[in-house]
Structures are given as structure tokens and as C-alpha cells.
Amino acid sequence: MSRKVVVLGEVRDGALRNVSFEAIAAGNTVAEGGEVVAVLVGESVSSLANELTQYGADRVVTVEDPKLASYTPDGFSQAVLAVIEAESPEALVFGHTALGKDLSPKIAGKLNTGLVSDVTAIEIAGGNIVFTRPIYSGKAFEKKIVTDGLIFATVRPNNIAPLEKDESRTGEITSLSVDIKDLRTIVKEVVRKATEGVDLSEAKVVIAGGRGVKSADGFEPLKELATVLGGAIGASRGACDADYCDYSLQIGQTGKVVTPDLYIACGISGAIQHLAGMSNSKVIVAINKDPEANIFKVADYGIVGDLFEVVPMLTEEFKKLKVNA
Numbered sequence: 001m002s003r004k005v006v007v008l009g010e011v012r013d014g015a016l017r018n019v020s021f022e023a024i025a026a027g028n029t030v031a032e033g034g035e036v037v038a039v040l041v042g043e044s045v046s047s048l049a050n051e052l053t054q055y056g057a058d059r060v061v062t063v064e065d066p067k068l069a070s071y072t073p074d075g076f077s078q079a080v081l082a083v084i085e086a087e088s089p090e091a092l093v094f095g096h097t098a099l100g101k102d103l104s105p106k107i108a109g110k111l112n113t114g115l116v117s118d119v120t121a122i123e124i125a126g127g128n129i130v131f132t133r134p135i136y137s138g139k140a141f142e143k144k145i146v147t148d149g150l151i152f153a154t155v156r157p158n159n160i161a162p163l164e165k166d167e168s169r170t171g172e173i174t175s176l177s178v179d180i181k182d183l184r185t186i187v188k189e190v191v192r193k194a195t196e197g198v199d200l201s202e203a204k205v206v207i208a209g210g211r212g213v214k215s216a217d218g219f220e221p222l223k224e225l226a227t228v229l230g231g232a233i234g235a236s237r238g239a240c241d242a243d244y245c246d247y248s249l250q251i252g253q254t255g256k257v258v259t260p261d262l263y264i265a266c267g268i269s270g271a272i273q274h275l276a277g278m279s280n281s282k283v284i285v286a287i288n289k290d291p292e293a294n295i296f297k298v299a300d301y302g303i304v305g306d307l308f309e310v311v312p313m314l315t316e317e318f319k320k321l322k323v324n325a
């Protein structure tokens with residue numbers, strides 16, 4: 001059965017976030033040949049709309065207003081609900097990002113519908129759309145189907161591959177005028193915490209440090225490796241609690257959930273709460289001087305050794321590979 005799907009595009013620093021393209025790919029699966037309508041909300045976002053069609057959206061609806069320059073749940077929910085009312089879709093797909101996690105329950109509540117959150121895979125089986133999502137901090141997966149009403153899913157970044165970009169692909173781009181009112185929050189300034197470089201949630205490579213880095217300066221060799229590999233820095237809560245780095249870098253049950261292609265854990269013991277945030281990474285490398293460390297149980301490659309010796313050696317080897325490539 002084909003259906004119309006509304007997908008939310010996300011913008012950060014004037015560019016579309018990769019999760020927008022992943023959500024469009026998910027939307028295409030859910031649409032089963034029906035129409036995928038992407039929504040872009042912001043102050044001035046229409047110049048980005050065409051790229052959404054290049055990644056597989058059939059149409060794009062923009063809602064622009066100076067009051068939407070920064071995300072607020074009140075403002076964005078008014079904008080997205082107006083598009084949903086105008087389009088009457090059978091399904092919604094958002095990214096399972098900080099924004100998506102905040103906005104989707106509000107929208108689901110307003111529409112009096114359910115929500116399948118944090119989806120990592122979607123397949124069509126037995127005539128149903130089957131959503132896979134992790135439960136019990138990633139120790140198990142459940143499969144869900146929506147039997148009645150609107151289908152609403154959020155997709156975890158880095159799990160559903162975007163469709164190939166086709167620069168010749170175009171689609172209708174329209175704007176919807178929405179009277180945004182009664183904002184309870186006005187964002188005056190956005191101050192980013194220590195997240196220079198690659199966005200941790202969407203990074204293809206993450207170099208994470210634990211209490212084993214021993215100090216804030218102990219992150220320096222990890223940063224050098226991250227620079228060579230084009231990766232982002234992450235951390236265990238142990239490292240954050242010890243004040244070696246900012247909590248915005250924390251990965252795990254009470255931190256960020258990441259699914260990079262390559263996760264290098266340096267001086268991290270592998271507590272269950274840490275594994276909840278990274279065990280679905282595609283390739284896991286663990287560097288730890290304790291051969292019994294729990295992290296080795298989830299690692300594809302384990303290096304027993306002192307991270308202050310191993311990490312600089314890896315950096316040098318990767319540099320050589322890049323020069324010879």
C-alpha cells in the first residue's frame with residue numbers, strides 16, 4: 001500500500017544535517033512507492049530545499065519566519081503541525097536527534113498518535129512495515145509494526161543509508177505561510193559547548209577517551225588521531241566526571257548514542273552504561289592496558305597496551321597511509 005510520508009529536514013549552521021537525507025531514505029521505504037514530502041523550518045531555509053529533492057524527496061514545503069531562526073518546541077511544532085494539516089500524510093519520519101527527540105513527542109501528543117522512536121532499520125515484511133529499535137540500553141532489539149492510524153517514526157542517525165544523491169533530480173518547492181504565535185521561549189543566542197570539528201552524533205569516526213586518559217591534556221593525542229581520521233572526540237562519563245572534558249562529549253546511556261563506522265575506545269573500561277551508547281558502532285577498536293577490561297568483549301579489534309604509546313603510533317601509521325593513498 002503506497003502512502004504519503006512527511007519527513008522533517010534539519011538545518012544546522014546553514015547546512016542540511018545528514019540525518020535529513022537518512023530520514024528521506026527511511027521515508028521512501030515507508031512510502032512504498034507513495035509520495036515523500038520534506039519539510040524545512042527556519043528563518044531562511046528555502047535555498048536548501050533543492051538538495052532534499054536530490055536525495056529523494058518528491059516535494060519540499062518550507063515554513064520560514066524570523067521567529068523560527070532557532071529551534072523552539074512551540075515555534076517548530078506550530079510550523080510542522082500546519083504542514084501536517086495541509087498535507088494529511090499517512091506517515092511521519094523525523095531524525096532521532098536532540099531536536100527530533102524533543103519535537104516528536106509534542107507532535108505525537110497534539111495528533112493523539114503513537115510514536116516508534118529510535119529506529120535503526122526498516123523493512124517491509126508480510127505486507128507490514130517493520131521497524132527495528134534497540135531496547136534495554138542496546139542489549140536487545142524489538143521489531144514493531146503500526147497496526148492502526150498514523151505511522152510516526154524517528155530514525156537514529158548513521159543507521160539508515162541515504163539514497164544516492166542525484167543532482168539532476170528536482171521536485172516542487174512550495175512555501176507555507178504560518179502565523180507563529182505565543183512563543184513561550186525566545187532564543188537570544190546559541191552558545192556551543194566544546195564541540196569544535198566534526199559533529200559527534202553524525203561522525204563516521206569517533207575517538208573516545210575514558211578515565212585512562214588521566215587529564216584534560218591526555219585528550220591531546222586522541223585529538224591528533226581524530227584530526228588525521230576526520231573524526232570526532234567522544235568520552236566516557238568517567239572522563240567527564242573527572243573534569244577531563246565537557247559533558248557534551250559523553251557517550252552512553254545518559255549521554256549521546258553514536259553509531260559510527262569506526263569507534264576507537266581509549267582507556268575506557270566498558271561499563272554497561274557506556275556500551276549502551278556505542279556498541280552498535282560498525283567497527284570497534286579498544287585500547288586498554290587491562291587485558292580483562294570489559295570493552296574487549298564488544299571490540300572487533302583489541303590492543304592491550306598504554307594508550308599514550310598506542311594512539312600516537314596509530315596516528316603516525318594513518319598519516320603514512322594517507323600520504324601514500
Ligand SMILES: Cc1cc2nc3c(=O)[nH]c(=O)nc-3n(C[C@H](O)[C@H](O)[C@H](O)COP(=O)(O)OP(=O)(O)OC[C@H]3O[C@@H](n4cnc5c(N)ncnc54)[C@H](O)[C@@H]3O)c2cc1C
Binds near residue numbers: 237270
Ligand atoms: C545511572 C548511570 C548512568 C551512567 N551513564 C553513563 C554513560 O552514559 N556513559 C558512560 O560512559 N558511563 C556512564 N555511567 C558510568 C559507568 O558506570 C562507568 O563508571 C564509566 O563508564 C567508567 O568510565 P571509564 O571507563 O572511563 O573509567 P574506568 O572504569 O575507571 O576505566 C578506565 C580504564 O582505563 C584503563 N586505563 C588506565 N590507564 C590506561 C592507559 N594509560 N592506557 C590504556 N588504558 C588505560 C583502565 O584499565 C580502565 O579499564 C553511568 C553510571 C550510572 C550509575
